[in-house]
Amino acid sequence: MAVKFPDFLVTKLDWVANQARANSLWPMPFATACCGIELMATASSRYDIARFGSEAMRFSPRQCDLMIVAGRVVMKMVPVMQRIWLQMPEPKWCISMGACASSGGVFDTYAVVQGIDRFIPVDVYVPGCPPRPEQLIRAVLDLQEKVKATGTVNAREFAGRSAYEGPTGLARQIAPEDTMMVPGDFSTATRLRD
């Protein structure tokens, strides 16, 4: 029996856009450490993230809509990370892969940022040191669910979120006698604008 398709169907543009976007999340591999190796393994034939439409890793942020931060991020890398994030076209999402990207991990030192969510928005966190490829695939699936549930065709769901959404304070605070006496002006290194 031949299946009869209708000549037209009625749906919402948001739904169509969400289906298209969720099933073709193109990752920007921001891999700085050993999590990057697991990220590469996720793309390999054994785990094959292509099954979920995310195999097209692009090394230009202009062609990506999903940034996967895999590995520890140090002070000098934060401005680079922020620039890459700002260069990605909307709508875009971010996965913080591994303990170091999410919280600094074991690197509680002067140069390592204690979680990238202090500086850029993060949608999905993946625990693990490093996480297994299955965990990253789970994160992509979770993100697909999030895109399908909250996405809009012109990405207007992001417009109102102008407040800081990161953690409130360090879990392990720096002692008051150790806080900075000579503040450095690091905003010049970020070169976010002009």
Added chain:
Amino acid sequence: MPSWQETLTETVGEAAFTVETFRDNVRCVVPDRHMNNVLTVLHVYGFDYLVDVTGIDYLHYPNATDRYGVVYSLANTETGERVFVKTMLNDPDPAVQSACGIWTGADWMEREVFDMYGIHFYGHPDLRRILMPDEFTSFPLRKDYPMRGRGERHNFPTVTRAEG
């Protein structure tokens, strides 16, 4: 051929250095004002390879009399002989003559020592920070600098969702 100790005694004098040995390591401790002469003589003698330049902070170190040490590891590629030339420096202005004129390879290694310990090298062609950001104001490997820093690591602007 005379040994490098004999050559040094002839050229810069016995007062300019003391030699210590520990197992098979030979160390030559030199006052900072004689450092450049001693390194020049050793280079002419045959120590043609500068293996490493590194710094030490002796704060809280038992029985230490000086605050900083700067160590030049030299090797003779003809004979395989090695020597560690060490000088002791103190606050408020730890500084020593640069070895860039003798071994060009000292350039980045001395920049690293400057970056981590704040030890200045006179006559260095380009003494800037090499690892830490240019805006960084502390010297992180000094022992009086806290391991977690002084909050510099979180001194960045935040990118919000609406901005991005």
